[in-house]
Amino acid sequence: MTTELGHFALILAFMVAVVQMIIPMIGAHRRHAGMMAVAEPAASLQFILIAVSFGALMWAFITSDFSLQLVVLNSHSAKPMIYKISGTWGNHEGSMLLWVLIVALFGAMAAWFGKGLPPTLRARVLAVQAAIGVAFMAFILFTSNPFLRLAVPPFDGQDLNPLLQDPGLAFHPPFLYLGYVGLSMAFSFAVAALIEGRVDAAWGRWVRPWTLAAWVFLTIGIALGSWWAYYELGWGGFWFWDPVENASFMPWLLGAALLHSAIVVEKREALKSWTILLAILAFGFSLIGTFIVRSGLLTSVHAFANDPERGVFILMILFFFTGSALVLFALRAPVMEAKGVFALVSREGALVLNNVLLAVSCFIVFFGTMWPMVAEMAFDMRVSVGPPFFDMAFSPIMLLLGIALPFGSMLPWKRGKLGQVAYKLRYAAVLVLAITLLVYTMQTGNSIIGPIGVMVGGWVFAGAVIDLWSRTGRSGWSRLFRLPGADWGKAVGHAGLGVSIFAIAGLVAWQKEDIRVAYIDEPFQVGAYDLVLRSVDFVEGPNYYSTMATIEATRDGRHVATLHPEKRDYPVAQMPTTEAAIDYRITRDLYVVIGDAQADGGWTVRTYIKPWTNWIWLGAILMALGGVISLFDRRFRVAVGARKTPVAGVPAE
Amino acid sequence: MRYVFAVVLAFGLAGPVAAVQPDEVLDDPMLEERARDLSKGLRCLVCRNESIDESNASLARDLRLLVRERLVEGDSDDEVMDFIVDRYGEYVLLRPTLSGANWILWAAGPVMLLMAAGLSFGFMRRRSRAVATTETDLSEEERARLDDILKG
Numbered sequence: 001m002t003t004e005l006g007h008f009a010l011i012l013a014f015m016v017a018v019v020q021m022i023i024p025m026i027g028a029h030r031r032h033a034g035m036m037a038v039a040e041p042a043a044s045l046q047f048i049l050i051a052v053s054f055g056a057l058m059w060a061f062i063t064s065d066f067s068l069q070l071v072v073l074n075s076h077s078a079k080p081m082i083y084k085i086s087g088t089w090g091n092h093e094g095s096m097l098l099w100v101l102i103v104a105l106f107g108a109m110a111a112w113f114g115k116g117l118p119p120t121l122r123a124r125v126l127a128v129q130a131a132i133g134v135a136f137m138a139f140i141l142f143t144s145n146p147f148l149r150l151a152v153p154p155f156d157g158q159d160l161n162p163l164l165q166d167p168g169l170a171f172h173p174p175f176l177y178l179g180y181v182g183l184s185m186a187f188s189f190a191v192a193a194l195i196e197g198r199v200d201a202a203w204g205r206w207v208r209p210w211t212l213a214a215w216v217f218l219t220i221g222i223a224l225g226s227w228w229a230y231y232e233l234g235w236g237g238f239w240f241w242d243p244v245e246n247a248s249f250m251p252w253l254l255g256a257a258l259l260h261s262a263i264v265v266e267k268r269e270a271l272k273s274w275t276i277l278l279a280i281l282a283f284g285f286s287l288i289g290t291f292i293v294r295s296g297l298l299t300s301v302h303a304f305a306n307d308p309e310r311g312v313f314i315l316m317i318l319f320f321f322t323g324s325a326l327v328l329f330a331l332r333a334p335v336m337e338a339k340g341v342f343a344l345v346s347r348e349g350a351l352v353l354n355n356v357l358l359a360v361s362c363f364i365v366f367f368g369t370m371w372p373m374v375a376e377m378a379f380d381m382r383v384s385v386g387p388p389f390f391d392m393a394f395s396p397i398m399l400l401l402g403i404a405l406p407f408g409s410m411l412p413w414k415r416g417k418l419g420q421v422a423y424k425l426r427y428a429a430v431l432v433l434a435i436t437l438l439v440y441t442m443q444t445g446n447s448i449i450g451p452i453g454v455m456v457g458g459w460v461f462a463g464a465v466i467d468l469w470s471r472t473g474r475s476g477w478s479r480l481f482r483l484p485g486a487d488w489g490k491a492v493g494h495a496g497l498g499v500s501i502f503a504i505a506g507l508v509a510w511q512k513e514d515i516r517v518a519y520i521d522e523p524f525q526v527g528a529y530d531l532v533l534r535s536v537d538f539v540e541g542p543n544y545y546s547t548m549a550t551i552e553a554t555r556d557g558r559h560v561a562t563l564h565p566e567k568r569d570y571p572v573a574q575m576p577t578t579e580a581a582i583d584y585r586i587t588r589d590l591y592v593v594i595g596d597a598q599a600d601g602g603w604t605v606r607t608y609i610k611p612w613t614n615w616i617w618l619g620a621i622l623m624a625l626g627g628v629i630s631l632f633d634r635r636f637r638v639a640v641g642a643r644k645t646p647v648a649g650v651p652a653e
Numbered sequence: 654m655r656y657v658f659a660v661v662l663a664f665g666l667a668g669p670v671a672a673v674q675p676d677e678v679l680d681d682p683m684l685e686e687r688a689r690d691l692s693k694g695l696r697c698l699v700c701r702n703e704s705i706d707e708s709n710a711s712l713a714r715d716l717r718l719l720v721r722e723r724l725v726e727g728d729s730d731d732e733v734m735d736f737i738v739d740r741y742g743e744y745v746l747l748r749p750t751l752s753g754a755n756w757i758l759w760a761a762g763p764v765m766l767l768m769a770a771g772l773s774f775g776f777m778r779r780r781s782r783a784v785a786t787t788e789t790d791l792s793e794e795e796r797a798r799l800d801d802i803l804k805g
Contacts, residue, residue, distance in 0.1 A: 116802065235707060242702050342781060344778070344781055355773075356770060357766075360769055364765070379753065381743070381755075382742060383755065384747050385749055385758065386694075386747025387747060388747050393759075393762045604675055
């Protein structure tokens with residue numbers, strides 16, 4: 001019964017979205033207040049209906065309603081509750097429903113918090129947002145209906161892919177979707193502004209919080225996914241340059257570019273048409289990502305069911321939205337003349353450089369991802385483009401970005417002198433050079449990646465600290481904590497980037513690995529650590545059987561950790577997984593994996609010492625935190641809300 | 654990274670256990686190091702986007718052993734790679750060569766960077782020479798909107 005209710009609510013939401021797409025758009029064109037006013041209640045109603053629909057699906061998963069095909073395919077009655085819930089979006093149909101739920105959520109938020117927007121702009125934004133919702137709801141209803149019943153329900157389900165039964169991954173998709181779909185808000189604003197024919201500083205201010213929020217969610221989502229890959233896949237890789245990872249990385253890069261170019265629009269009324277184009281492209285890349293993942297066009301370790309029909313549908317959505325937005329852009333862009341005047345060496349100039357580097361790096365990732373397909377179709381060549389290519393092509397751009405960042409972030413608006421900024425940064429430069437030399441002389445092995453990473457990462461970090469300090473002027477400490485949120489957010493975000501660069505280079509350069517057959521109670525040495533396999537036990541979990549080892553690690557005779565790496569077997573899904581045991585420390589992770597039993601009674605044991613690994617995600621957290629701090633800047637509230645009374649808290653879902 | 658969830662039929666078949674087995678490891682650490690480096694650049698042909706160094710598939714194991722065999726016989730790194738490319742085609746290389754149309758792939762990034770740098774340089778030149786009259790005055794309409802916003 002609830003299932004049919006959910007299905008019905010989704011169809012209703014679809015119709016409401018159709019109305020919301022058409023009526024306010026016409027109203028805005030005719031300046032008809034009544035027609036424009038339709039948008040707001042429609043956005044709320046659409047969100048509530050989709051929430052009901054999503055809730056109904058979730059209920060079916062929670063209660064293990066095996067008359068529902070989707071539940072049978074992706075759930076099992078013995079599964080822990082949290083994974084029953086996360087199973088709702090652990091599959092194609094359910095995740096699409098989550099996707100439209102978030103589209104509607106953002107639309108509704110724009111309706112609730114957008115009271116300060118000019119009425120025509122708001123009506124158009126909501127109409128465009130509804131159009132996106134219409135397209136994806138049609139996609140769900142016609143090609144991927146999650147509410148299909150089975151005539152003869154089985155006794156139990158086929159279980160969720162065991163790799164997905166993990167806390168990190170349970171929350172990875174919702175965050176990513178919040179990010180992807182958040183960029184749809186920037187897209188809607190861009191298209192609405194093009195229709196409106198006006199882009200000004202106020203527009204920059206309205207669009208930036210949405211982009212910032214989307215980017216923060218995307219950062220968290222990507223970090224969660226990469227952390228999951230690190231501890232779950234059993235060899236401690238954190239990034240694979242897989243097409244689907246790239247699909248999430250490209251919108252992240254463009255989102256970061258958009259974030260920065262919107263500042264120029266907001267403060268200086270320049271880069272307007274470029275910012276609009278970026279907003280269109282950023283969401284375009286979100287759609288391309290959806291297409292890549294769900295069409296099976298590119299082989300990937302992550303690919304969902306490869307269904308050509310769905311692929312074609314998404315391709316049509318992609319072409320319709322990016323295509324028509326780009327045509328609109330071509331028609332209207334000349335109208336938006338730039339206003340601000342600035343010299344080459346200035347904050348504006350630095351932000352242009354930022355955009356050039358981020359956009360080019362995104363282009364490289366895109367080109368590398370699509371090349372195997374292009375080469376096969378156009379040149380009849382079967383080639384692979386893997387991590388070695390991306391490392392070589394992508395890293396130099398990021399290094400340039402890192403080197404330029406501290407200069408750029410401290411240059412004054414309009415006109416600056418590089419010499420002055422370099423003078424302010426002199427202590428950072430000396431410190432970073434000294435540390436780099438120290439690392440270079442101390443390190444074992446000849447890798448150059450380590451010292452370079454330390455240098456660039458440290459430079460970005462130190463630059464962010466000095467940037468923040470310089471904002472206090474002569475008042476020093478007393479002003480530090482009264483600086484605007486934007487200053488703190490900028491410094492924290494940039495520092496986070498520095499930390500991540502440093503950590504990635506450190507891990508790549510100084511990782512130690514050991515593969516061996518270990519015997520019970522026979523110690524072996526890895527780096528500075530002595531490890532000994534104490535026992536291997538067979539344990540039964542709620543829906544799996546586990547082979548659990550007990551390994552003790554000591555260093556110089558002192559106990560460091562007792563580790564329990566596991567090898568699990570999920571009988572229903574018929575799939576093995578590894579659960580690495582990791583001793584997390586500030587400067588290194590000790591990462592142990594248990595492998596197969598050997599004929600002579602030994603066990604394959606892999607041990608990795610991974611220096612600075614946690615700092616990769618610490619950096620990501622700092623970047624996200626920086627975004628959040630910026631979001632709470634007072635000035636945004638003035639611009640976004642312009643409300644009579646401040647509204648407290650977040651609306652209930 | 655997105656639907657990492659539906660992850661991985663490929664991993665599913667192979668099991669996400671890291672690949673290199675202890676019995677494969679060569680006694681000479683220098684040779685082993687070279688073997689690992691080469692393995693990281695070779696694609697596991699039956700997997701999706703995994704190198705043979707990461708993959709647990711039996712074909713990947715065969716390739717790893719082949720790489721080590723050639724190294725033990727005294728081949729240079731390039732000779733090993735050529736040997737394998739001869740048999741399996743360029744598809745096994747995770748880092749595409751510069752041959753054929755692949756130069757487009759390698760050139761795309763740098764060319765794009767140069768183009769973007771040139772375009773933005775031209776744009777900034779125009780900006781720095783533009784006359785700043787336009788930003789001195791707000792129009793009537795803009796002033797009204799500004800008041801509207803600031804009043805809040």
